[in-house]
Amino acid sequence: MSSLERPASTVRRLLPYFHRHRRPLALGFGCILATTAIQLLSPWVLKFAVDDLTSGVTRAKLLYYAAALFGIAMVGGAFRFLMRRVVIGVSRHMEYDLRNDLLRHLQRLPPAFYQERRIGDLMSRATNDLNAVRMMAGPSVMYATQTTLVFVVAIILMVSIDPWLTLVALVPLPFVSVSVKVFGSAIHRRFERIQEQLSELSAVAQENLSGVRVVRAYGQEQAELGKFRVANQEYIARNRSLIRLQGGFYPSLTLLLGVGALLVLWQGSREVVAGRITVGELVAFNAYLLMLSWPMIAFGWVTNMLQRGTASWKRMLELLDVPPAIADPAVPVPLDPLTIAGRLEFRHLTFAFGGRPVLRDIDLIVEPGQTVAIVGATGSGKTTLLSVLPRLIDPPAGTVYIDGVDVRDLPLATLRAAVAMAPQEPFLFSDTVEANIAFAPEIAALPAAARRQAVEQAAGLARLDKDLGDFTNGYDTLVGERGITLSGGQKQRTSLARALVTEPRVLILDDALSAVDTYTEDEILHRLREVRRGRTCLIVSHRVSTVRDADFIVVLDDGRIAERGTHAALVKQGGLYAELHRRQLLEDELSAIGD
Amino acid sequence: MQDDDVIGKAYDSRLMRRLLGYLRPYWRSALVALAAIITHSVLQLAPPYLIKLVIDTYIPAGDLRGLVNVAWVYLAVLAGSFALEFVQTWLMQLTGQRIMYDLRMQLYAHLQRLDLRFYDRNPVGRLMTRVTSDVDVLNDLFTAGVVAVFGDIFTLAGIMIVMLGMDWRLALASFVVLPLIAVVTQWFRSNVRESYRTVRAWIARINTFLQENLTGMATVQLFRREGRNAARFDEINAAHRDANIDSIFYYAVFYPAIELVGALAASIIIWVGGLNVLDGTLTLGVLVAFLQYSARFYRPISDMSEKFNVLQSAMASSERIFTLLDTPVAVASPSSPVALDRPLQGHIVFDHVWFAYQNEDWVLRDVSFEVQPGQRLGLVGATGSGKTTIISLLLRFYDIERGRILVDGIDIRELDLATLRGLFGLVLQDVHLFSGTLGGNIRLGHEGLDDLAVRRAAEAVAASGFIEDLPGGYDAPVAERGATLSTGQKQLLSFARALAFNRRVLVLDEATSSIDTETETTIRQALEVLMQGRTTIAVAHRLSTIQDMDRILVLHKGVVRESGSHQSLLAERGIYYRLYQLQFQRSA
Ligand SMILES: Nc1ncnc2c1ncn2[C@@H]1O[C@H](COP(=O)(O)OP(=O)(O)OP(=O)(O)O)[C@@H](O)[C@H]1O
Ligand SMILES: Nc1ncnc2c1ncn2[C@@H]1O[C@H](COP(=O)(O)OP(=O)(O)OP(=O)(O)O)[C@@H](O)[C@H]1O
Ligand SMILES: [Mg+2]
Ligand SMILES: [Mg+2]
Secondary structure, eight states: OHHHHHHHHHHHTTHHHHHHTHHHHHHHHHHHHHHHHHHTHHHHHHHHHHHHHHHOOOHHHHHHHHHHHHHHHHHHHHHHHHHHHHHHHHHHHHHHHHHHHHHHHHHHSOHHHHHHSOHHHHHHIIIIIHHHHHHIIIIIHHHHHHHHHHHHHHHHHHHHHOHHHHHHHTTTHHHHHHHHHHHHHHHHHHHHHHHHHHHHHHHHHHHHHHTHHHHHHTTOHHHHHHHHHHHHHHHHHHHHHHHHHHHHHHHHHHHHHHHHHHHHHHHHHHHHHHTSSOHHHHHHHHHHHHHHHHHHHHHHHHHHHHHHHHHHHHHHHHHHTSOOSSOOOSSOOOOOTTTOOOOEEEEEEEEEETTEEEEEEEEEEEOTTOEEEEEEOTTSSHHHHHHTTTTSSOOOTTSEEETTEEGGGSOHHHHHHHEEEEOSSOOOOSSBHHHHHTTSHHHHTSOHHHHHHHHHHHHHHTTOHHHHHHSTTGGGOBOOGGGTTSOHHHHHHHHHHHHHTTOOSEEEEESTTTTSOHHHHHHHHHHHHHHHTTSEEEEEOSOHHHHTTSSEEEEEETTEEEEEEOHHHHHHHTSHHHHHHHHHHHHHHHTTTTO | OOOTTOOOOSSOHHHHHHHHHTTGGGHHHHHHHHHHHHHHHHHHTHHHHHHHHIIIIIHHHTOHHHHHHHHHHHHHHHHHHHHHHHHHHHHHHHHHHHHHHHHHHHHHHHHHHSOHHHHHHSOHHHHHHIIIIIHHHHHHIIIIIHHHHHHHHHHHHHHHHHHHHHOHHHHHHHHTTHHHHHHHHHHHHHHHHHHHHHHHHHHHHHHHHHHHHHHTHHHHHHTTOHHHHHHHHHHHHHHHHHHHHHHHHHHHHHHHHHHHHHHHHHHHIIIIIHHHHHHTSSOHHHHHHHHHHHHHHHHHHHHHHHHHHHHHHHHHHHHHHHHHHHSOOSSOOOSSOOOOSSOOOOOEEEEEEEEESSTTOEEEEEEEEEEOTTOEEEEEESTTSSHHHHHHHHTTSSOOSEEEEEETTEEGGGSOHHHHHTTEEEEOSSOOOOSEEHHHHHHTTOTTOOHHHHHHHHHHTTOHHHHHHSTTGGGOEEOGGGTTSOHHHHHHHHHHHHHHTTOSEEEEESTTTTSOHHHHHHHHHHHHHHTTTSEEEEEOSSHHHHTTSSEEEEEETTEEEEEEOHHHHHHHTSHHHHHHHHHHHHHO
16 A cells, blocks of 8 residues: 555654644643543443432432533543644644745745746645645644544443453444545545646636736637636546545445444343343443544544645645755855955856757856946847846856856855846836835835935936826835736836845846836936946847947857957947847938938 | 625625525535435434333343344444435535536636726735635535535434423423523634634735745845745744634634533433432433433534534635626626627727726826728837827727727727727737747637648747747747746747737737847838738837837827827927937937
8 A cells, every 4th residue: 555655754754843842742642631531431420320320329429420420521621622722723833834934945946946837836735735734733633643542442441341342342443444544545646636636727727817918818718718617627527536435435434333333232232131231331331332433433534634634745745845956055155245346257158958058158257347238139048148147047067256256156145135137027026116126135124214215216217216206106106916007117117226226236137128218218328327337237138229338248149159349349340249230220210311 | 895804794694595506506416415414314313212212121121032123223224324424425515516616617707707907906816716715615615514504403403302202301401501502602603703804814915925926936036035025924924823823712612612511411411310210200211312312412513613614714705706706897898789790990099088097097198099990000108108008998908987999980898899809919018928838829729720820920020930949849838927938039929929810900019129129120021011901009119110100109198299100200309309319329
């Protein structure tokens, strides 16, 4: 039964979380123990009461029995209260730990991870699966322990009344264990498949909902509905297979249990008739058997939760076991991000995505304070070249250096504090404009007034101040999810301001003005001139006008540096850049002819 | 309005009636399940009675033959219970699944009709919760909730009747504790409801936080926000945990309290019943049966609180689901769209159009222009001046406040939506790709588009080069959001999509902003041919992209400031002229 063994080793990975709460857990187990012990006393009292009633009893004694029953329930209730509080409480603490750990882990995984995975799938694991794991860690542990205890003690007490009768009562037990085993592993497998499909369903919906404009514009509503229907049908189909199983599982436990009770009634009453046991004993025996019925049902329940829990835990472990491909070096070189001069060096950098070379033998040195522009056709590798600097993509060791230190030998925090980037595709959070600009932690942590000042200055550089002046709430304007309530250019400039506000040693602009009109672009470039002074800048653009002022220009062609030099030199050289220049000039001149 | 914090009553008959409406197509299964439940609860009453018979009748008489008969009856009861329970669980769960399926499809279909304004306000994470977990919660209602409660009620009523029938005085004595149950339950209900509300609110925040930060993880890492985010997440997470721990308290009190009441009833039975046995007014068998019945009486009551929990969450979920389903579709096809005798030609008129996303914050003021079929219109203007908005209005993503938008002389609000949108091939400023294949992203769900058309479109925008370089070509996989493509490549794909659909009007919103000059020139040449005789509307910041348009509109803060051909605008020496001067100077 490999599918039952696998869960065992999977569950072991959960032990550290239990360990963290061992004290409350120990207390919880104590309470479970006490609850169970006390619970088992009452049938005993019943036995005495019934036996005494057949043989004659005083009123006082009767009252005493009644009071005893109530007293037992009182004490039992108190422990039961504690048990729930402690054990379920611990499971909530574990859930909290797990969720925190998961986020911390996810935050260490590189962008490449998020490109392979679908967000809907990740979300499903972080929510639905986590919940199943919590149910396993809390309620199911509680019930499992309680069940086992009740079981063992009840059987001992039953044996003390009549061993032979106990044996008869337990005839169905082997069948119960077989049924649990068979059903258990089947539930596990089916549940795994259900969770998988739930992820798929989420991912389909997620994509549709975030691409709503395309769906509407191209009238894809019906096609999208069709996609969803397929996912939904499959989800229901997989659920059905679990239902059939569960439909049989629980009743079969009740049945087996009933057969036990029947056997006891049958055999027990014959023994009473034969005078071997008293009526009171038979009643107590039955009460114990009734008590066993709850554990038995709980047992089915626990099996179900355990199987679901382990299936889900496995899915979470799949995430937790992804090693952070981009991490701090084992022996980091200590550098102060503020004193980094910003000398960049690429040494024979060759990089491939899954065997497809994207950068080939890049050799490039940028002196501190220089501005270097990178141009090149769509897909020529510009973004990739920029991304290796802040290690969004990991370059091979010994290829990318900052101030003579391999970027892979710097702590990530230092590296990324020194290098700020306005990415080609801005990502805004549903928060205020100010919070989106003051995103870097050191800016976010500033006192309100100072922060506002820094933000205003950066927004001024990015020429966002104009737009914000027109907004009723100015810097406190809430932007929708992913900045949906801003125009394309506003989004881009917010993202630019976010990079500028950190006053980095190395500033990277990846086509960061593509959605900005010429006039505003000109204003921004003008203001950036000041910013560029004293820091290293890498600027990607398709526009000659944006790159012509650079200290030198690098032309990428299919991942290779094809040309390099100043604007004037490159134009004279008559290569790719000169062609680009000619083309753009021509376009602009063409229209001037009629002037 | 779509607030995750909303929580109504635990039982709301209006919602419940609506929910039960979903049962209607499956009323047969539901009826069978209900019958099974009722029969099952009646059968449940048998065992204690059989025990009474044994103790009072057969044991004193030493009647072994009678015992055998009882055993047979007992066995029959067991087998019957098994069958009934199986039928009931299976049918109910099956019905639950079917209802879930129906509800999901209905929700999703409604989401496909809702307008953009709705999507501006509602984060994707929240809508996802509606479609996935909220529906799942409702499932519990059908499988573990409503129907099972019926069962419980029958069991309770049955037990009470049997007890009253066996000995009404003792029965009444044991019912003395019932008011206590009411008190405990009431206390539990009001408290649990409050804490449930808090828990829901925190869960919603956790989900939104995760959704957003996972999507924007590269930005988070680039700006070293991991620590701050972890701290923020920790806060939400801890608040969620504490809210849950608070609610445990009420459960932890409730269960023992109900058991205590049960124990009190047992004590009363022992005391009162015992006295009666001593008096000889009650048999021992009846006393034992009473004890067993009362034990069976309190189990469903504490069960009910479990179901109460289910009911509570189901009501809250269904409230949210129904609110979503009831959200009116602000932009929809008219009930009787104008009948067209020939396909739309693409004659577009904006007639004194005013528009605001919010209240009176006008984004477009009194915009008027006309595009003849086959004409090409260029839109320029500073960022945020309203260009994208004009396009959104043309496709009726939003409805305008004042004025009219006419296509072929018909107000677009009187046209069938699909017909209207079918007129346009659109390249959005924000590119969106679906996971799937490259070819699939050009074709979308339009099965009628053959490979040749897809290929032609890709060739026209010079995307065929990179597509064929990828292993698999047009069948090469695309990750979610096209994450493994360069920005320009994504834009080319979405451009190819617009061409492949071969529509009368091509609408380009900054369609080449991330594309190199050479490719752009190639595209422009291809378009000359492809768009012969068709209408084009193009937004661009690079004047070169639009200068040979028939007509150019210059937008400034939502107002059309200049309009005319390139030459006439230059002659006007206004905004366009200055823009042009600037661009020309800079590239020269
Ligand atoms: N969904 C929205 N909700 C609220 N306000 C919006 C929304 N979309 C745009 N706006 C606002 O309306 C104004 C016009 O936006 P629009 O997107 O039309 O500008 P645009 O001319 O396309 O600019 P860009 O060149 O930057 O793309 C901007 O101020 C923007 O902030
Ligand atoms: N994560 C990735 N996985 C696989 N291939 C990738 C990935 N990212 C980029 N590529 C491929 O690498 C090549 C270079 O991409 P890159 O984004 O660097 O281009 P670019 O020069 O920035 O282009 P653009 O001007 O369009 O932004 C492209 O062919 C692209 O498809
Ligand atoms: Mg790029
Ligand atoms: Mg726009």
